[in-house]
Amino acid sequence: MTNQDQKSILSIENLDVDYRVDRQNVAALRDIELSISKGARVGLVGESGCGKSTLLKTIMGVLPGNAEIRTGKVALNGSDLLSMDTEERRKTRWADISMITQSALNALNPVHKIGAQIVEAIQAHSNQTTIQARAHAAKLFEMVGVPPGRLDDYPHQFSGGMRQRAVIAMALALQPEVILADEPTTALDVIVQDQIFERLFELQDQQGFALVLVTHDLALVVESCETMVVMYAGVIVEMGPTHQIARSPQHPYSAGLRYAIPDPTADREPISIPGSPPDLSVGTKGCRFAERCPLAIEKCVEQSPELKSTNNEGHKVRCHRSAEMPDHLEQFQHQAFWRNNAS
Amino acid sequence: MLRSLSKFFAIIWQSPSGRVSLVICGICVGIAVFGPLLAPYGPTERIYDDAGKLVRLSPPTLDHWLGTTLLGRDVMSQMLWGARPALIIGVLTALGTVIIGVNIGLLAGYLGGHVDNFLMRLTDIFLGLPFLPFIIVLLSLTGQNIWTIIFAMMIVMWRSTARIVRAEVLSLRERQFIAAAKTTGASDFDIIYKEIAPNIMPFALVGVTFALAWAIITEASIGFLGFGDPNVVSWGTIIYDAYASQMMYRAPWWVVPPGIAIMILVTSVYFIGRAYEEVVNPRIKQAG
Amino acid sequence: MRQFLIKRTWHALLTLFVMSTVMFFMFRLLPGDPTATVISPALYPKAQEALKAQFGLDKPLFEQYLIYLRNLVLLDFGISFHTLRPVAGEIGNRLINTLVLILPSMIVAYAIGAFVGAMVAWKRGSKLEGALVLIATALQSTPVFWLGMLAILFFSIRLDLFPVGHIVSPGMFPEANLQMYLSLDFLHHLALPFMVNVAYQFCFPFLLMRSTMLSTIGEDYIELARMKGVPEKRILYHHAMRNSMLPLATTLPMILGWAVAGSVVIETVFSWPGLGLLMVEAVGRSDYPVVQAAFLLIAVLTVAGTLFADVLYGILDPRITYQ
Numbered sequence: 039m040t041n042q043d044q045k046s047i048l049s050i051e052n053l054d055v056d057y058r059v060d061r062q063n064v065a066a067l068r069d070i071e072l073s074i075s076k077g078a079r080v081g082l083v084g085e086s087g088c089g090k091s092t093l094l095k096t097i098m099g100v101l102p103g104n105a106e107i108r109t110g111k112v113a114l115n116g117s118d119l120l121s122m123d124t125e126e127r128r129k130t131r132w133a134d135i136s137m138i139t140q141s142a143l144n145a146l147n148p149v150h151k152i153g154a155q156i157v158e159a160i161q162a163h164s165n166q167t168t169i170q171a172r173a174h175a176a177k178l179f180e181m182v183g184v185p186p187g188r189l190d191d192y193p194h195q196f197s198g199g200m201r202q203r204a205v206i207a208m209a210l211a212l213q214p215e216v217i218l219a220d221e222p223t224t225a226l227d228v229i230v231q232d233q234i235f236e237r238l239f240e241l242q243d244q245q246g247f248a249l250v251l252v253t254h255d256l257a258l259v260v261e262s263c264e265t266m267v268v269m270y271a272g273v274i275v276e277m278g279p280t281h282q283i284a285r286s287p288q289h290p291y292s293a294g295l296r297y298a299i300p301d302p303t304a305d306r307e308p309i310s311i312p313g314s315p316p317d318l319s320v321g322t323k324g325c326r327f328a329e330r331c332p333l334a335i336e337k338c339v340e341q342s343p344e345l346k347s348t349n350n351e352g353h354k355v356r357c358h359r360s361a362e363m364p365d366h367l368e369q370f371q372h373q374a375f376w377r378n379n380a381s
Numbered sequence: 382m383l384r385s386l387s388k389f390f391a392i393i394w395q396s397p398s399g400r401v402s403l404v405i406c407g408i409c410v411g412i413a414v415f416g417p418l419l420a421p422y423g424p425t426e427r428i429y430d431d432a433g434k435l436v437r438l439s440p441p442t443l444d445h446w447l448g449t450t451l452l453g454r455d456v457m458s459q460m461l462w463g464a465r466p467a468l469i470i471g472v473l474t475a476l477g478t479v480i481i482g483v484n485i486g487l488l489a490g491y492l493g494g495h496v497d498n499f500l501m502r503l504t505d506i507f508l509g510l511p512f513l514p515f516i517i518v519l520l521s522l523t524g525q526n527i528w529t530i531i532f533a534m535m536i537v538m539w540r541s542t543a544r545i546v547r548a549e550v551l552s553l554r555e556r557q558f559i560a561a562a563k564t565t566g567a568s569d570f571d572i573i574y575k576e577i578a579p580n581i582m583p584f585a586l587v588g589v590t591f592a593l594a595w596a597i598i599t600e601a602s603i604g605f606l607g608f609g610d611p612n613v614v615s616w617g618t619i620i621y622d623a624y625a626s627q628m629m630y631r632a633p634w635w636v637v638p639p640g641i642a643i644m645i646l647v648t649s650v651y652f653i654g655r656a657y658e659e660v661v662n663p664r665i666k667q668a669g
Numbered sequence: 670m671r672q673f674l675i676k677r678t679w680h681a682l683l684t685l686f687v688m689s690t691v692m693f694f695m696f697r698l699l700p701g702d703p704t705a706t707v708i709s710p711a712l713y714p715k716a717q718e719a720l721k722a723q724f725g726l727d728k729p730l731f732e733q734y735l736i737y738l739r740n741l742v743l744l745d746f747g748i749s750f751h752t753l754r755p756v757a758g759e760i761g762n763r764l765i766n767t768l769v770l771i772l773p774s775m776i777v778a779y780a781i782g783a784f785v786g787a788m789v790a791w792k793r794g795s796k797l798e799g800a801l802v803l804i805a806t807a808l809q810s811t812p813v814f815w816l817g818m819l820a821i822l823f824f825s826i827r828l829d830l831f832p833v834g835h836i837v838s839p840g841m842f843p844e845a846n847l848q849m850y851l852s853l854d855f856l857h858h859l860a861l862p863f864m865v866n867v868a869y870q871f872c873f874p875f876l877l878m879r880s881t882m883l884s885t886i887g888e889d890y891i892e893l894a895r896m897k898g899v900p901e902k903r904i905l906y907h908h909a910m911r912n913s914m915l916p917l918a919t920t921l922p923m924i925l926g927w928a929v930a931g932s933v934v935i936e937t938v939f940s941w942p943g944l945g946l947l948m949v950e951a952v953g954r955s956d957y958p959v960v961q962a963a964f965l966l967i968a969v970l971t972v973a974g975t976l977f978a979d980v981l982y983g984i985l986d987p988r989i990t991y992q
Contacts, residue, residue, distance in 0.1 A: 098896045131898035144889035147908055159897040192987040509684040511930040511967040521952045601812045602934050630826045640815035647810030
């Protein structure tokens with residue numbers, strides 16, 4: 039075991055998840071290897087449909103009925119979540135890993151008071167009386183910057199930003215070691231987004247939970263996370279220290295995401311990756327990015343690449359041609375290169 | 382219009398319960414059309430045996446598959462004759478109901494303001510109207526024949542369709558294609574009937590099926606209470622005759638068949654409506 | 670909330686006013702005017718006089734209408750053509766009889782229907798679910814009077830478990846009083862119509878609750894509750910069922926309306942001396958003061974039900990705004 043593994047709090051090994059859709063199996067996640075260290079801030083990026091949500095649902099244990107975990111382990115502090123019985127599993131939820139959901143409006147039950155929904159989470163895991171739990175909820179509200187007097191409001195009485203803060207307060211309720219944040223601010227305007235992230239990161243520094251920030255917004259990850267993971271079509275294509283991937287991406291897809299961000303200092307137009315995510319039906323071979331990749335060769339179509347370590351510590355990439363990437367970085371910044379070479 | 386109808390049937394045919402229901406409804410329509418030709422006796426024909434005696438309350442026999450009534454009528458023949466009025470009344474009422482309901486819903490939803498207020502208040506009043514009692518009072522005053530029955534049912538049944546359609550129009554009104562039609566200077570009439578109405582068709586069709594189910598049951602109830610058209614034998618009036626004769630408990634063969642016929646027909650109408658609604662309103666399908 | 674109540678009450682009163690007006694003019698203007706038959710010399714002179722005095726038939730139509738309204742407000746429904754006694758005195762018991770039959774069976778049917786519908790949806794895809802949906806749809810498609818007749822045929826005639834009809838055994842209780850409603854004899858008579866009504870009224874809440882639950886189960890807040898580690902039972906009752914009750918409350922006024930109006934048929938089958946049966950009998954006898962009174966009382970019940978359901982909805986859904 040390396041040094042990094044020892045202080046890892048959440049580790050995922052060899053995880054494969056399928057969905058059954060219209061009597062066909064769809065490979066939603068393949069070969070996921072991921073380790074989150076205590077207190078780390080990890081950005082998980084990828085287009086919608088890349089398996090981010092499935093990964094989160096697997097970790098939280100709320101996969102829909104048509105999903106099947108084929109192989110793999112999701113270990114929290116060394117104990118495998120997937121082999122726990124229902125009641126054990128229920129106890130670990132929220133207490134150890136909690137989640138800030140994408141749409142706070144839909145995630146809060148419209149007919150219950152927000153305070154009561156936080157109290158519910160607390161009471162599901164402790165013997166606190168309602169009065170104690172409410173006092174705790176009031177503290178949480180203060181922490182996220184909502185007046186505690188509004189605990190008795192209903193979700194529809196809150197503004198979008200306040201709802202999102204309430205959901206963050208709920209995620210903090212049991213002082214979990216890991217918080218998963220799934221596109222936590224998509225529905226909000228930019229200024230509110232900034233305020234909320236600022237507060238969230240402050241809280242992380244105070245409380246020391248690990249934060250997995252799931253987003254399609256690479257710029258945000260580059261700005262705020264020390265580690266990043268890039269997913270494409272159900273697999274991790276690249277992971278490692280953010281500054282390294284941002285400076286010199288080793289996977290063509292990461293490069294595409296990287297240069298899709300407008301850069302005010304450089305004199306270039308942001309690019310966009312042509313094409314759309316592939317068919318995920320079970321049984322397809324080759325690299326999943328091959329059909330959109332300007333560097334694809336015969337081998338890429340024939341053989342799936344493995345996730346290999348690069349020369350840099352902690353940096354892994356899944357690409358047959360990653361070694362040649364530094365030579366092509368300049369080309370990747372131009373839209374024409376993408377369009378002309380995509381097969 | 383025709384295209385929506387063929388799409389309607391295509392959608393229903395896709396679900397197994399819809400398919401079975403369509404076949405059952407088809408059979409019922411067949412009986413309504415050809416039943417009188419197939420019936421061995423007239424609906425009110427009295428049957429005498431060889432000795433010239435009236436065949437009263439005969440249990441089912443080979444001659445009379447469903448037995449006979451107190452007045453010596455063949456229940457099987459009455460059943461075959463009775464499908465036609467049940468279906469004619471049902472279908473006409475359902476169509477009329479939906480036509481009124483859709484138009485009121487369209488006008489209220491599109492015009493808004495005072496018109497909407499007035500029409501919705503009117504709908505509320507009709508929603509508070511006791512359904513059967515009102516129909517009975519009305520029929521007792523207007524006289525009882527097929528047309529007054531259809532009319533009486535129509536004027537109380539449009540209310541639910543109107544509400545559903547109005548809600549739908551309110552959301553359609555904000556869509557772009559309506560705004561586009563407005564900027565090209567289309568008249569309100571054109572917008573309502575050429576732009577909005579086609580989008581309402583699915584709701585109207587669901588409305589027709591549910592109204593049909595209700596109309597068939599209501600027609601039977603009216604018949605049972607003794608307010609049916611006295612000159613027409615329908616499934617409802619067969620039950621009424623059995624009930625009024627006080628002999629129903631001695632002659633189950635007389636009461637059971639018409640009830641079962643109504644039950645099977647209406648059940649399949651409901652399933653047709655539901656099969657269609659599941660596709661039109663995908664929220665239910667998604668979850669199921 | 671108070672404003673909302675005032676507004677809804679005002680609407681309810683308006684509805685009743687319009688209905689009584691429609692009733693008045695229907696009887697006066699439609700071709701089959703029953704007063705014409707009543708005023709014929711063949712009838713009791715006493716009734717004729719009473720009628721003429723009460724309705725002032727010699728007066729202009731509008732003035733008659735005003736008198737009619739005044740009498741309604743004073744709960745004076747006139748004198749029955751049939752019994753020659755004031756309608757108001759007879760109709761009170763009938764109202765109670767209808768209520769004791771309809772209300773409890775509605776409550777029971779709603780409770781069972783909603784609960785069973787929620788349960789089968791929660792464990793979706795079971796054989797029981799399919800069977801119950803079919804049975805409920807079939808029951809809903811069955812004329813309730815026919816269901817009642819079958820019940821009598823089977824339980825009363827074949828098995829001899831219940832009386833064939835009526836509210837108590839003949840001669841047991843000459844006066845309808847509290848003692849009567851508490852007697853075993855009354856319950857014995859109530860049982861069969863009660864069960865038939867429950868079976869019939871069960872279908873709608875069952876089917877609606879099931880389909881609402883199926884879509885509620887897919888909501889994000891159910892998933893969040895699960896992620897929060899909330900026990901499954903609590904998710905079922907506190908989130909899924911609680912939220913799925915909203916459409917049930919929205920449709921309650923309609924259903925109450927059907928149930929009250931449907932009392933006409935169920936009371937007829939079971940010879941249950943309620944408002945519905947009274948109305949049917951009175952229509953048959955052209956006893957139109959009674960018809961009018963019975964109809965208006967049934968309408969009051971329906972409208973009161975609607976009002977109740979509105980308020981209930983306001984309590985269940987905090988998102989509703991009272992403007």
